[in-house]
Amino acid sequence: MVSRKIMLKNRRQKDILNLIISLLALFAVMQLLQLYFFRWDLTSEKKYSLSDNTKQLIESLDKDLFFEIYLAGDLPYGFAKLQKASMEMIDEFAAYSNVHISYSLINPNDVVNPKKKNELFEQLVSRGLKPTSLQERTTDGSLKQKIIVPGIIVHDREKETAVHLLKSKSGATADENLNHSVETLEFELTKAIRLLQNVQPKKIAFLTGHGELNEYEVADITASLLQRYDVKRVNASELNKEGANYSALVIAQPREEFSREDKYQIDQYLMAGGSMLCLVDEVKVSMDSLSVKESTIAYYSPLNIEDQLFAYGVRVNPDLVMDIQGQLIPVQTALPGEQAKFTPASWYYCPLLNCPEKHPITRKLNVVKAEFANSIDWVGENKNISRKVLLSSSNYTRLEKVPSVIRLDIVNKKPLPEYFADGKKNIAVLLEGKFKSAFKNRAWKGINRKTFKEESKPAKMIVISDGDLIKNRVRGVGKNRQIEALGYDRYSRKTYGNRNFLLNCIDYLCDNEGWMNLRTREVKLRLLDKTKIRSERIFWQVINVLLPLFLLLIFGLIRFYMRKRKFAGN
Known part of the structure; x- marks a missing residue:
């Protein structure tokens, strides 16, 4: 009897000791959790984790x-x-x-x-x-x-x-x-x-002085940029002034040749680590002229900036990209003497461009519409520069050399695959890294040897071979002037992805911290097969209702058998 009391006393003391140890351990864990903050995300895509x-x-x-x-x-x-x-x-x-x-x-x-x-x-x-x-x-x-x-x-x-x-x-x-x-x-x-949080917004410069698009022709993209940036129109001579600090330079469809002085200022802006968005056309042709007559002439119109782009690693070719995947336009298909009848037909000179899904600029964008775009080729090799294609035509493309006659009746011709056999062509490209100056090893009195930089700091440049990509339509003049949305097509009433693409380009050029990479975040869409659900509905309903009851019954029988065996033995 005494030994039993001692055993009970020892067990009680042991239980009390275990309780005290457990409470102390719990208190220690709570203190550690307060000192060290952490969170566990067990999902495969880390969908609950912040960058x-x-x-x-x-x-x-x-x-x-x-x-x-x-x-x-x-x-x-x-x-x-x-x-x-x-x-x-x-x-x-x-x-x-x-x-x-x-x-x-x-x-x-x-x-x-x-x-x-x-x-x-x-x-x-x-x-x-x-x-x-x-x-x-x-x-x-x-x-x-x-x-x-x-x-x-x-x-x-x-x-x-x-x-x-x-x-x-x-x-x-x-x-x-x-x-x-x-x-x-x-x-x-x-x-x-x-x-x-942005007390001092970054500054964006639209270049002027070379027949670039005026403030009304870029009014839509400018209004969007003003929500987060300070936008100004500047001459090339203002780019490198003390205190300028432009985060990105936009060259929007220049129509006049660049002087050597302006090219030098642009070059040194890039060498200082600036970012550039160049939208240039090597071929001069207008869609507006086709609205009043059935044909027009497309001809080579160099801008004297070709050698500079070549030095940086790209060449905009003097040709026109024709693509089967083009914008639809209304075409008169009624016979002479009959009432006018318009039928939608693909306009090969307005390609709808493909966007790569993996890049933060173009991920999940609507198709981007171009108009009389040129092809772009990579030139040279610079291990310090990474190159990416942002926009490209479809695989069914034809390159038309200039000068050439552009006729509206081309939409009536059947698009034969062998006629569009030049393959995919680059329309917009991105270059990142350390560029070599286009004025390196040049003897010119305008170069300031004290401040001249032969190689750039880490910089970014986007080249687009279509200036119309940033241009919004302007109707009327003066007080009657109306600005159409960028990328809006009056015939199909669709708005293409031009504005979002260009905004993403500017954001990427101004992003020095990598936050634009958040656009590449992917959460897998795990959808149920609706056809399979309908066909197997009864089966899975029976499984969900009866299987748990069956398992519970099996568990109860096993438990009953084990208890019976245990107490029968006693």
Whole structure:
């Protein structure tokens, strides 16, 4: 009896000791977790992990941020997924930030009064959001229209900016577009935060003095750039002045030759680590002239900048790219004396360009429309420069040498494959690295040997062989002047990806931290096979209902048998 009491006492002491050790271990773990912050992301794509650039940005914030999420209410599954991903992303921001970051869900459809609801939607549009109309099927089978606002307004109590969450790529399914919207969440939200934190916006220079596009012809892209940059129109002589500090130089379709002095200023701007976006045409031809007559002449029109581009590693060829994958234009197909009849036909001189999916500039972009583009070739080899193709024609391409006659009736000819057998051609290219000066080893009195740089700092340059790619249409003059959206086609009523492509180009040229790489983030779309679901529906319903009950029954029988055997033995 005494020994039993001693055993019980020892067991009790042992249990108390184990409890104390467990509590001490738990306390130690809690202290370590407070000292060392970490998060585990077990997904294969690391979809819940922030990039290092984003972490640095969030940790450097000095103002509280508030996110107004207007994607709220009773939403379809895809939009509910986008809403959840947005909240999770903001929660991740809050976890790494030293300031207060919060959000609220606001459903504009909660406003009962129709007049006040319309006023609210108008206010949201004025603040930069884009409402979207959805069609829902009700219980009685009818369709009901519903307006949602897939956007977020971010503000720091002083400034605000809007983020449109829904991405739309032509040819992609609704699920693919929503998945892409989730993929770009971190990029879009951090872009908005950078815009709020940017006290001194970077400066963009549009070059003048060589017949470049005027301020109205680039009004659309300029308006978009002004939301995040300081845009100015400058002469070449102003590029390298003290305090200029232009982050990117845009050369938009020059029509006059470059002087040696201007070429030298552009060269030394690049050697100083500047970034350039060159949109040049080596062939002069106008689509407007074809609107008044059925033919026009295309001829070589050099700009005296060819040798400079050649020195940097590219050559814009004096030819025209004809592509079977072209923009549709209306063609008169009625016989003489009959009522006018217009039929859509592919205009081979306006190729719809392919965008590589892996590059941050072109990932998930709509097709980009060109007009009388030239082909681009790589020249020379420089191990210090990496080269990428950003835009290219289709495999069914023909190169037309100039001078040549451009006729409208070419659309009536059947596009034979052997006629378009020149293969894919480069239209836009990217060069990054250390460039060699085009004025190296040249004897010219205009070179300042004290400040002259023979090799550049790390720099970037994008060359596009079509100046019309950045040009928006202008109708009317003076007060009646109207600016059409960049990339908009009046006939098909489509808006091509020209604006987004060029904005991405500028962002990439000005990005010295690598945050544009967030656009290449990929979240795999794991969709169920709807056909297989319908055909095997009964089978999987039976499995899901009966299999758990069967397993539970087996487990109960085994448990019953083991207990019976145990107690029967005793």
